[in-house]
Structures are given as C-alpha cells and as structure tokens.
Amino acid sequence: MRDENIHNMNFLDEKDHRFGVFQRVLDARMKELLSKGLGAKVRQADPILxxxxxxxxxxxxxxxxxxxxxxxxxxxxxxxxxxxxxxxxxxxxxxxxxxxxxxxxxxxxxxxxxxxxxxxxxxxxxxxxxxxxxxxxxxxxxxxxxxxxxxxxxxxxxxxxxxxxxxxxxxxxxxxxxxxxxxxxxxxxxxxxxxxxxxxxxxxxxxxxxxxxxxxxxxxxxxxxxxxxxxxxxxKYKRSNSVLMENVSKVLDPPKMMKFEG
Known part of the structure; x- marks a missing residue:
C-alpha cells in the first residue's frame, strides 16, 4: 500500500471496520501457528555485552x-x-x-x-x-x-x-x-x-x-x-540478556543445602 502511495488505510487498525473480517482471519491464523510453535522464538539482534x-x-x-x-x-x-x-x-x-x-x-x-x-x-x-x-x-x-x-x-x-x-x-x-x-x-x-x-x-x-x-x-x-x-x-529494547537472566536465576533457584554440625 505504501508502494502504491495509499496512506489513508491501515489494515491493522482495529478501529477501521473495513478490514474487520481480514483482522479476525489473521488473528485466528496467528494463534493457530503459535500453538504449533511457529513464531514462539523471536530472532533478534544481540547486543554487544x-x-x-x-x-x-x-x-x-x-x-x-x-x-x-x-x-x-x-x-x-x-x-x-x-x-x-x-x-x-x-x-x-x-x-x-x-x-x-x-x-x-x-x-x-x-x-x-x-x-x-x-x-x-x-x-x-x-x-x-x-x-x-x-x-x-x-x-x-x-x-x-x-x-x-x-x-x-x-x-x-x-x-x-x-x-x-x-x-x-x-x-x-x-x-x-x-x-x-x-x-x-x-x-x-x-x-x-x-x-x-x-x-x-x-x-x-x-x-x-x-x-x-x-x-x-x-x-x-x-x-x-x-x-x-x-x-x-x-x-522493546528492555529485554533480558544472559547476565540479567543469570542474576534472576540465582534469586529463584532452590536454596543451597545447609551443613549441620554434630
């Protein structure tokens, strides 16, 4: 639509009822694919630590x-x-x-x-x-x-x-x-x-x-x-990296075994 210089339509705009059927079909298809594991893992560029x-x-x-x-x-x-x-x-x-x-x-x-x-x-x-x-x-x-x-x-x-x-x-x-x-x-x-x-x-x-x-x-x-x-x-950039995940894991991991004397 941008290539055709059409700027007064947005088929993802929920308020635009002209695309209501399309949005419902797309929504159902996205949920179906997610249930099969497609799109569950988003591949993003890694930051430089x-x-x-x-x-x-x-x-x-x-x-x-x-x-x-x-x-x-x-x-x-x-x-x-x-x-x-x-x-x-x-x-x-x-x-x-x-x-x-x-x-x-x-x-x-x-x-x-x-x-x-x-x-x-x-x-x-x-x-x-x-x-x-x-x-x-x-x-x-x-x-x-x-x-x-x-x-x-x-x-x-x-x-x-x-x-x-x-x-x-x-x-x-x-x-x-x-x-x-x-x-x-x-x-x-x-x-x-x-x-x-x-x-x-x-x-x-x-x-x-x-x-x-x-x-x-x-x-x-x-x-x-x-x-x-x-x-x-x-x-969107506030995503956990491996360092943050490791710190969170330390907090949530089971406690270390206690050693008792005697």
Whole structure:
C-alpha cells in the first residue's frame, strides 16, 4: 500500500471496520501457528555485552593500528554513543556532522543528526528536533575523541563519513562504502573478534539502549540517544540478556543445602 502511495488505510487498525473480517482471519491464523510453535522464538539482534566489547579491543579489531581498525571503531561507537541504527542512518553520514572539541568537562564528540527513520523534517515534524548529542570521553586510555579526530583528519573533515580504507597508514580513498559493505560491518567486527551470536548493525543500537537501561538511566534520556519518539518503542529494547537472566536465576533457584554440625 505504501508502494502504491495509499496512506489513508491501515489494515491493522482495529478501529477501521473495513478490514474487520481480514483482522479476525489473521488473528485466528496467528494463534493457530503459535500453538504449533511457529513464531514462539523471536530472532533478534544481540547486543554487544561489555565483556564482548573488551574482547574486541583486546583482539585489536578496534584501534588505530590500521585504517580498517579505526573505521571499525568509529562505526561501532556511532551505534553505541549516538544510537544509529541499521545502515540507513549510516550511509548518508557526512564528516561535518561530527565535531571534536574540549571544554571545562573534558574532551567530547558532538554529533549533529539529520534525517532519520523517526525524524524526516518538514511540517509534520516541526515540533520535533533532530539528534544533537555531545558525548564526553572519560576513559583516558581509550579516549574516543582522539580516535574520531584521527579519523576525521584522514578524511580531510569533508565528504562522506564512510570511505574505502587504504592498506598503508591511516588513509581513505574517495570511494564511498557501498550499502552491502556497511550492512556487514558489525558481523565483520564480531567475527574477527571470535564473538558468537546473532549480530547485525542493529546490535549497536541495542547495545546503546541495553547498557543505559541496565545502568538505570531514565527512559527519556535513552530516547534522546536512540531517537525513539515513544516510551513504548524504547521498551522493546528492555529485554533480558544472559547476565540479567543469570542474576534472576540465582534469586529463584532452590536454596543451597545447609551443613549441620554434630
């Protein structure tokens, strides 16, 4: 319907009685399939856990030892720090959307967002704002502001943000990375580090939301990072990971056997 430019109909809208029969048939079929086990397990992109992130650094997949490693680094942290999703928010990035600076709080990376899935601009979004995120770099040993500055210097602070890395030194060509290449970057990163899981570019955004959620950050602040416009949408990222499940299991597991003297 979108392809045919039809926007006044939504066959999943329960209030639209024109699709009542269709909805009842679809509802019955979904329940039937679920009873057979189809759709019971939802396959989602896994977040990158802190221990996995550390492993990527230790395996030297991240770093400034090559132009490719540096590109992996800024790509991942564009996802984690600024909540960029999939490839659609990466492919149109420009160098001038990033500013590296320093103030009384320390070094920072300032990201200026443009169009995204949830922000299209124009009259409909006149009351909304695009992403405007300043990340302060508190880890002196891995100061991301330094990594971004080296990367931007290599690109000449102009043009497309993702360009083909060259083999010698920290240098990049004029050729812009293709869509398929950008789509596969997260799998390349985790694969080279030997991390097993269902990792896609969406894993970066899940990493952002998951780590903020686990740290007890307010939902509104999480939304400002991820770009979600509703709390319902951002709550979809509040899913238990293996660490949380292990902690819950410890609480609910049978008590340990008591040893009595005598």
């Amino acid at each position: 802190p221990e996995d992130e550390e492993k990527i650094w230790n395996q030297k997949v991240f770093g400034m030892q090559s132009s490719l490693a540096l590109q992996y680094t800024v790509f991942f942290y564009n996802c984690k720090l600024f909540g960029l999703r999939g490839y659609d928010e990466h492919k149109s990035l420009e160098c001038d959307q990033f500013e590296v600076g320093c103030d009384e709080r320390g070094k920072y990376i300032h990201f200026h967002g443009r169009l995204s899935k949830t922000y299209k601009g124009g009259l409909k979004h006149i009351q909304l704002q695009n992403k405007d995120i300043k990340h302060y770099c508190l880890n002196a040993e891995r100061c991301l502001a330094d990594f971004y500055m080296v990367y931007l210097d290599a690109l000449g602070h102009r043009g497309a943000f993702y360009r083909r890395p060259l083999a010698v030194g920290i240098r990049y060509g004029e050729q812009v990375l293709g869509i398929n290449k950008i789509k596969g970057l997260m799998k390349e990163i985790t694969g080279k580090a030997g991390i097993v899981g269902n990792f896609t570019n969406h894993s970066g955004k899940r990493t952002c939301a998951t780590q903020l959620y686990q740290a007890g950050v307010d939902e509104q602040e999480i939304m400002s990072k991820t770009g979600h416009r509703s709390e319902t949408a951002v709550r």
